[in-house]
Amino acid sequence: MTLFADLLSTVFERRQRRETAAEPDGRPLEELASALVGSTGETSGLALAEQILTRFAALEDEGKSAFFRQLASGMNIAPETVRKTLEAYEKNTSKDTYRAFMEASEPRRQELIRRLNRVPNATGALVRMRADLLRLGRGEPELEALDLDFRHLFASWFNRGFLVLRPISWESPAHILEKIIAYEAVHAIGSWDDLRRRLEPSDRRCFAFFHPSMPDEPLIFVEVALTKGIPVSVQALLTEDREAMPAEDATTAVFYSISNCQAGLASISFGNSLIKQVASDLAAELSGLDTFVTLSPIPGLTKWVKQEGLRWNEEDPEEMRATAARYLLTAKGKGGLPYDPVARFHLGNGAIVHAVHADADTSDKGRAQSGSTMVNYLYDLKKTAQNHEHFAATQQVAASAEVQSLAASASAQA
Numbered sequence: 001m002t003l004f005a006d007l008l009s010t011v012f013e014r015r016q017r018r019e020t021a022a023e024p025d026g027r028p029l030e031e032l033a034s035a036l037v038g039s040t041g042e043t044s045g046l047a048l049a050e051q052i053l054t055r056f057a058a059l060e061d062e063g064k065s066a067f068f069r070q071l072a073s074g075m076n077i078a079p080e081t082v083r084k085t086l087e088a089y090e091k092n093t094s095k096d097t098y099r100a101f102m103e104a105s106e107p108r109r110q111e112l113i114r115r116l117n118r119v120p121n122a123t124g125a126l127v128r129m130r131a132d133l134l135r136l137g138r139g140e141p142e143l144e145a146l147d148l149d150f151r152h153l154f155a156s157w158f159n160r161g162f163l164v165l166r167p168i169s170w171e172s173p174a175h176i177l178e179k180i181i182a183y184e185a186v187h188a189i190g191s192w193d194d195l196r197r198r199l200e201p202s203d204r205r206c207f208a209f210f211h212p213s214m215p216d217e218p219l220i221f222v223e224v225a226l227t228k229g230i231p232v233s234v235q236a237l238l239t240e241d242r243e244a245m246p247a248e249d250a251t252t253a254v255f256y257s258i259s260n261c262q263a264g265l266a267s268i269s270f271g272n273s274l275i276k277q278v279a280s281d282l283a284a285e286l287s288g289l290d291t292f293v294t295l296s297p298i299p300g301l302t303k304w305v306k307q308e309g310l311r312w313n314e315e316d317p318e319e320m321r322a323t324a325a326r327y328l329l330t331a332k333g334k335g336g337l338p339y340d341p342v343a344r345f346h347l348g349n350g351a352i353v354h355a356v357h358a359d360a361d362t363s364d365k366g367r368a369q370s371g372s373t374m375v376n377y378l379y380d381l382k383k384t385a386q387n388h389e390h391f392a393a394t395q396q397v398a399a400s401a402e403v404q405s406l407a408a409s410a411s412a413q414a
Contacts, residue, residue: 025051029063030070037075037112049119056129065136072142075109110149123157123213130154131264151267158211158219158265160273165281168206168221170199179218179261180206186257186297187234187363194238198223201244205253207278208261209270220270222278223257226250226286230293230376232357234366237295252291253282272349279379292379293354297361298324298370300340304331305371310414314371317358324356324373325406326414329397336395343375347391350384351377353399356406 025032029052036048056067085101116122130150137143168180177199181189189195199206208221225237226247231254236242255278258271279292304327305312312323331339338344343353353375360366360374378400380387387398399407 029055029059029067030074033067033071033075033112036115037108039115045115046119049116049122053116053119053122053125053129057125061132061136064132068133068137068143068146071109071112072146075107075112077105077107107149109146110153113149113153117157121213123211124217126150127154127214127262127264129264131262134263134266154265154268157213158268158270160270163209163211163219163270163273165274165277166208166210168199168208168218170196172199175216176218179216180208180221183218183221183259183261184257185259187238188365197238197240202247203227203244203250205278205282207274207281209274218261219265220258220260220274222255222259222274224278224282225254225256226282226289227252227254230254230291230355231256231295232355233360233362234295234374235362247286248288250286251288252293253279253289254293254295256295258294271345275349275379276381276384279381283381292381294346294351294375294377294379295360296342296346296375296377297366298328298340298373298375299342300331301327301370301373302368304339312371319410320358320371320373321356322406322410322413324358324370324375325353325399325403326410328353328356328375329399329403329407330411332395338395338397343377343397346377347397348388349379350386350388350391351379352387353397353403354378355400356403 025048027035032048032052032055036045036052039045039048056064059067081104082101085097085104089097089101091097113126117126119125130147133143133147133150137147168176170177177195181192181195189198198204203226205224205226206221207224208218210218225231226245227237228245228249228251230252231237234256237254237256255275258275260266260271282292283289301324305323310323313319328338328340328343333339338347347353355376357374357376359372361370362372366372366374390396391398
């Protein structure tokens with residue numbers, strides 16, 4: 001693991017900006033974008049790209065929205081040209097007709113994004129640009145279509161083959177640790193002491209994916225507790241007065257927090273690769289590990305209970321467990337997929353619903369989103385591929401016999 005970190009910091013060290021800055025170009029941003037797509041010189045193209053990124057970052061939301069709308073309309077495909085080139089390709093399938101069709105069917109804004117990415121450190125700037133687009137373009141069909149171009153390119157640029165898995169420890173650089181605190185999205189890290197308790201003990205681990213073009217920015221990270229047996233409470237995992245144990249004594253790896261760090265990489269999935277890679281690495285490191293589970297929140301449960309007009313008694317643990325089990329196994333949303341976003345993620349990765357626990361997250365957030373219930377998703381490394389294929393084909397929720405029984409009892413009483 002250290003080798004990967006060293007490679008990241010040496011082989012992919014940040015390129016320095018040019019020593020002499022280009023003269024400011026006073027043309028409107030939209031004109032600079034058109035000029036960049038049409039430029040043929042590398043030096044002039046880099047200068048244009050740098051000015052576009054710098055000026056865009058300084059814009060207020062109104063200016064950013066105007067720029068996005070210009071890209072969406074002014075650099076879109078020409079449908080008539082696409083139709084003509086497709087007809088030509090159908091009549092005469094050749095390299096030339098195929099090239100003409102491909103050029104016509106790709107909007108010029110994709111080439112703009114590629115050329116912007118040639119500037120040193122531009123990848124992170126483009127990720128932030130897409131975060132602005134997602135925030136400002138919601139509900140505007142043209143801007144939502146523009147986002148598909150970003151997603152198409154990002155899916156290639158952030159392919160798993162380009163990502164580097166790095167362990168995060170108490171000895172990691174302070175600027176990385178600060179970002180772990182800031183980006184933690186599941187169980188807030190309240191202080192440096194809190195972070196230390198999650199990173200320093202021998203039975204705790206943290207891993208993050210990084211991209212070579214963004215070496216100081218974690219893309220996603222997972223926090224892991226090494227335990228004996230499957231935990232039933234996140235507060236017990238994170239308590240200040242717990243006694244750490246030697247990692248070699250652990251039988252279970254618990255993924256208790258997974259946080260996406262970059263809003264501009266929404267819908268670009270790394271989580272499945274992260275969990276499976278970490279599980280594989282831990283299994284190789286610690287021969288005693290035979291169980292890999294999550295201790296996950298159930299963020300949609302309370303909302304679903306209200307929508308269904310159900311009543312539940314938070315003083316009755318078995319009723320809470322049964323209601324949560326019924327929700328996880330039967331509540332469906334768009335396309336017949338589970339209503340719960342965390343369930344969609346883990347089931348789509350090949351996990352199964354293993355156990356449901358009451359009074360498992362007694363924080364204010366845990367009480368509000370799920371009445372303090374939590375769930376273990378089990379990753380059987382020998383069956384994840386098979387489970388993934390079955391879920392993708394049927395949308396059926398795989399669960400242990402205990403969870404199935406709980407769900408059935410809740411449905412019978414409804």
